[in-house]
Amino acid sequence: xxxxxxxxxxxxxKGHFAEFGGRFVPETLIPALDSLEEHYLAxxxxxxxxxxxxxxxxYYCGRETPLYKAEEISxxxxxxxxxxxxxxxxxxxxxxxxxxxxxxxxxxxxKKRIIAETGAGQHGVATAAVAAKFGFECIVYxxxxxxxxxxxxxxxxxLMGAEIRPVSSGSKTLKDATNEAIRDWVxxxxxxxxxxxxxxxxxxxxxxxxxxxSVIGKETIIQFKELTGLPLPDxxxxxxxxxxxxxxxxxxxxxxxxxxxxxxxxxxxxNTTQHAATLTKGEFGVLHGAASMMLQNEDGQxxxxxxxxxxxxxxxxxxxxxxxxxxxxxKYKTATDDEALDAFKWMSEKEGIIxxxxxxxxxxxxxxxxxxxxxNEHVILNLSGRGDKDVSTVEQSMKKKYE
Amino acid sequence: xxxIQKLFTxxxxxxxxxxxxxxxxxxxxxxxxxxxxxxxxDMIELGIPFSDPQADxxxxxxxxxxxxxxxINLGIIFDQLEKxxxxxxxxxxxxxxxxxxxxxxxxxxxxxxxxxxxDGITIPDLPxxxxxxxxxxxKSMNISPILLVAPNTSNENITKISKKAADLIYAVSIxxxxxxxxxxxxxxxxxxxxIRKYSSTPFMVGFGIRSHxxxxxFNEYSDGAVVGSAIIEKIKNKNDYINSARxxxxxxxxxHG
Ligand SMILES: Cc1ncc(COP(=O)(O)O)c(C=O)c1O
Numbered sequence: 080x081x082x083x084x085x086x087x088x089x090x091x092x093k094g095h096f097a098e099f100g101g102r103f104v105p106e107t108l109i110p111a112l113d114s115l116e117e118h119y120l121a122x123x124x125x126x127x128x129x130x131x132x133x134x135x136x137x138y139y140c141g142r143e144t145p146l147y148k149a150e151e152i153s154x155x156x157x158x159x160x161x162x163x164x165x166x167x168x169x170x171x172x173x174x175x176x177x178x179x180x181x182x183x184x185x186x187x188x189x190k191k192r193i194i195a196e197t198g199a200g201q202h203g204v205a206t207a208a209v210a211a212k213f214g215f216e217c218i219v220y221x222x223x224x225x226x227x228x229x230x231x232x233x234x235x236x237x238l239m240g241a242e243i244r245p246v247s248s249g250s251k252t253l254k255d256a257t258n259e260a261i262r263d264w265v266x267x268x269x270x271x272x273x274x275x276x277x278x279x280x281x282x283x284x285x286x287x288x289x290x291x292x293s294v295i296g297k298e299t300i301i302q303f304k305e306l307t308g309l310p311l312p313d314x315x316x317x318x319x320x321x322x323x324x325x326x327x328x329x330x331x332x333x334x335x336x337x338x339x340x341x342x343x344x345x346x347x348x349x350n351t352t353q354h355a356a357t358l359t360k361g362e363f364g365v366l367h368g369a370a371s372m373m374l375q376n377e378d379g380q381x382x383x384x385x386x387x388x389x390x391x392x393x394x395x396x397x398x399x400x401x402x403x404x405x406x407x408x409x410k411y412k413t414a415t416d417d418e419a420l421d422a423f424k425w426m427s428e429k430e431g432i433i434x435x436x437x438x439x440x441x442x443x444x445x446x447x448x449x450x451x452x453x454x455n456e457h458v459i460l461n462l463s464g465r466g467d468k469d470v471s472t473v474e475q476s477m478k479k480k481y482e
Numbered sequence: 483x484x485x486i487q488k489l490f491t492x493x494x495x496x497x498x499x500x501x502x503x504x505x506x507x508x509x510x511x512x513x514x515x516x517x518x519x520x521x522x523x524d525m526i527e528l529g530i531p532f533s534d535p536q537a538d539x540x541x542x543x544x545x546x547x548x549x550x551x552x553x554i555n556l557g558i559i560f561d562q563l564e565k566x567x568x569x570x571x572x573x574x575x576x577x578x579x580x581x582x583x584x585x586x587x588x589x590x591x592x593x594x595x596x597x598x599x600x601d602g603i604t605i606p607d608l609p610x611x612x613x614x615x616x617x618x619x620x621k622s623m624n625i626s627p628i629l630l631v632a633p634n635t636s637n638e639n640i641t642k643i644s645k646k647a648a649d650l651i652y653a654v655s656i657x658x659x660x661x662x663x664x665x666x667x668x669x670x671x672x673x674x675x676x677i678r679k680y681s682s683t684p685f686m687v688g689f690g691i692r693s694h695x696x697x698x699x700f701n702e703y704s705d706g707a708v709v710g711s712a713i714i715e716k717i718k719n720k721n722d723y724i725n726s727a728r729x730x731x732x733x734x735x736x737x738h739g
Binding site: 093101102103104105106107108109110111248249254258261262265266267268269362363364365366367368373375377378379380381 | 532533534536537538539543547550555556579580581582583584585586606607608609610611612629630631632633634635636639643654657658659662
């Protein structure tokens with residue numbers, strides 16, 4: 080069967096996805112971004128670079144990850160649910176795909192001091208792992224609140240030799256960790272490579288992170304066809320924080336006729352002030368180097384988001400998602416803290432897979448009444464990470480709930 | 483000619499004082515600005531507090547956070563500027579991160595600046611590659627867009643940036659954020675003479691400048707010195723912040739009496 084295919088070739092040469100994206104950073108960072116872009120574009124076409132990356136993805140990460148039919152949930156819901164098992168990657172989430180790609184660029188550029196920001200700690204752990212492997216110095220900025228709720232990951236990063244710098248400004252979460260990482264980068268740009276953990280930040284980061292993550296979608300296209308004999312699934316679903324696991328799955332499918340849904344953190348409800356539903360409730364603005372949608376007040380100050388999951392607790396979103404939302408190519412929905420907690424338990428009980436709390440938001444969408452999923456459809460959900468890091472948060476919430 | 487263009491035709495030592503609007507008190511802006519001017523500041527750079535000031539170190543971050551807690555916003559700042567303008571004819575530039583300006587509306591922001599007698603605008607997170615619209619609109623209203631250059635900006639880009647800005651550029655003294663330490667004088671000299679050679683406009687230097695000696699030294703190699711973190715530090719937690727500011731600005735100018 081011939082598939083209908085529409086062209087999609089964003090961002091433009093200046094890193095814009097229509098009015099989104101770009102480079103809104105101090106002039107000091109421009110030479111570094113130019114150089115990063117140049118090295119990346121060359122690496123992308125370079126056989127040796129791609130071979131090295133592919134070998135690492137295979138033997139270090141354990142790719143390819145399975146596309147797994149969740150039979151029990153499929154039976155319960157009456158459609159075919161496929162899980163793309165990014166939780167089975169080394170270090171437990173999709174974040175390693177990107178960390179590997181970027182550290183190879185750092186190596187090429189001769190930069191041996193690595194910095195990163197982290198929320199859930201999954202990106203921090205992935206960065207600490209690859210930095211250890213390559214023998215580079217690694218500094219991870221992490222909000223104090225996140226250090227508290229993701230203790231396991233803090234310990235893992237320490238074990239692998241990373242230095243954690245606690246961030247106590249603002250909301251003490253991912254937003255502020257990102258500010259500190261950017262300030263470090265501005266001050267040490269000559270010898271430092273900033274490994275950004277999501278498809279956010281100034282150009283070329285959103286493009287480069289998306290490309291490194293799109294191994295997820297590329298594998299999925301082939302696997303789905305092999306497993307079902309069908310050309311394409313009906314729907315794709317992923318959770319959206321900054322947006323990297325979602326774009327990783329979505330991007331290779333964008334030209335095709337597949338319905339795509341991103342799920343944001345609804346926190347305590349999108350009609351309260353405590354959520355992280357950037358596309359659902361945000362406005363146009365500039366945060367962390369890119370124009371995109373963001374949560375802000377009437378004075379243009381960034382407002383504090385809330386989500387039970389540290390990885391989604393972010394007031395911004397990658398510029399490409401803002402574009403995909405505005406152009407209506409992708410639909411964005413929300414799931415609340417409570418829905419995510421229920422989904423966390425449900426997936427654990429039904430399939431014996433403990434998902435990350437971030438991922439649990441996408442899983443929760445499957446149970447929402449008006450989700451538009453019809454009987455017998457094939458739905459692929461990006462199981463972005465495993466939930467080991469979240470068990471104490473979940474335990475505490477359950478205690479509260481049943482007290 | 484606007485007040486900035488005029489000031490920078492004068493060949494003499496110039497001190498530009500940065501203050502955070504709404505800090506340390508919501509309504510301290512006017513008195514502080516006027517005291518700094520009384521004490522010898524040649525130009526004021528007034529910061530619009532932002533929740534996420536990427537280019538600022540701990541001292542200015544703190545003043546931003548405190549000012550926001552005090553209840554400052556752009557509307558109040560414009561009211562304060564209106565009163566300040568009635569009492570001084572020294573050049574005043576606004577410094578603010580791009581998000582707040584976008585939120586106000588770029589066009590409206592610049593025309594409000596115009597009608598309140600603001601002479602220049604600095605946006606630290608708006609580099610040359612994104613600054614077309616901003617520069618065009620500012621210039622059309624005779625406001626100077628003060629673009630920035632850094633020690634790692636290429637010669638070619640220094641020329642491009644100064645041409646685009648047209649009146650004045652702001653040279654960041656170091657690769658870093660506000661409040662960081664200065665690099666060696668030899669390194670600085672090389673950098674500043676590079677700007678002198680490749681810039682088509684006057685330039686002021688800022689970041690890490692904290693004494694009269696610094697101010698004098700930078701004026702030898704540029705057209706003016708900006709002091710920010712050092713003065714904010716001096717007025718932090720002071721009941722008598724006005725007098726602290728006065729005596730510090732006098733010292734920066736070399737007047738101890
Ligand atoms: C397992 C997992 N999923 C999703 C996310 C959200 O990030 P992104 O939207 O970039 O995939 C995180 C972030 O920490 C994560 O750890």
